[in-house]
Amino acid sequence: MNKTQLIEAIATEAKLTKAEGKKALEAIISSTTKALGKGDRVALVGFGSFSISKRAARNGRNPQTGKPIKIAAKKVVKFKAGAELTKKVK
Numbered sequence: 570m571n572k573t574q575l576i577e578a579i580a581t582e583a584k585l586t587k588a589e590g591k592k593a594l595e596a597i598i599s600s601t602t603k604a605l606g607k608g609d610r611v612a613l614v615g616f617g618s619f620s621i622s623k624r625a626a627r628n629g630r631n632p633q634t635g636k637p638i639k640i641a642a643k644k645v646v647k648f649k650a651g652a653e654l655t656k657k658v659k
Contacts, residue, residue, distance in 0.1 A: 572594070575594060576590045576591045576594055577590070579593055579594055601619060605619060605620075605621055605646060608621055613651070614651065615651050615652075615653035615654065616650075616651050616653070616654050617648055617649055617650040617651045617654055618648070618649050619646060619647070619648050620646075620647050620649075621645070621646060621647070622644070622645050622646075622647045623642065623644055623645075624642060624643050624644070624645050625642055626639065626640060626641055627639075627640050628640070
């Protein structure tokens with residue numbers, strides 16, 4: 570499912586116009602992005618939770634040349650599925 574299909578599904582499920590569905594999805598994405606940017610955790614009960622995790626700097630290898638390279642530390646977004654979502658996907 571791509572973004573356009575998701576907007577259509579939101580609009581249909583919530584009985585909104587596609588424009589209102591698009592605004593709703595963009596508001597969710599924006600709010601989630603801002604919260605994660607601050608380092609907050611976003612939990613949607615029954616669906617799952619988004620959080621930020623720190624990945625330490627490490628050494629790796631260039632797959633083409635085999636030479637060692639340094640991989641910088643960075644923050645990554647993690648998603649953990651909730652129990653209800655996990656149960657429905659099985």
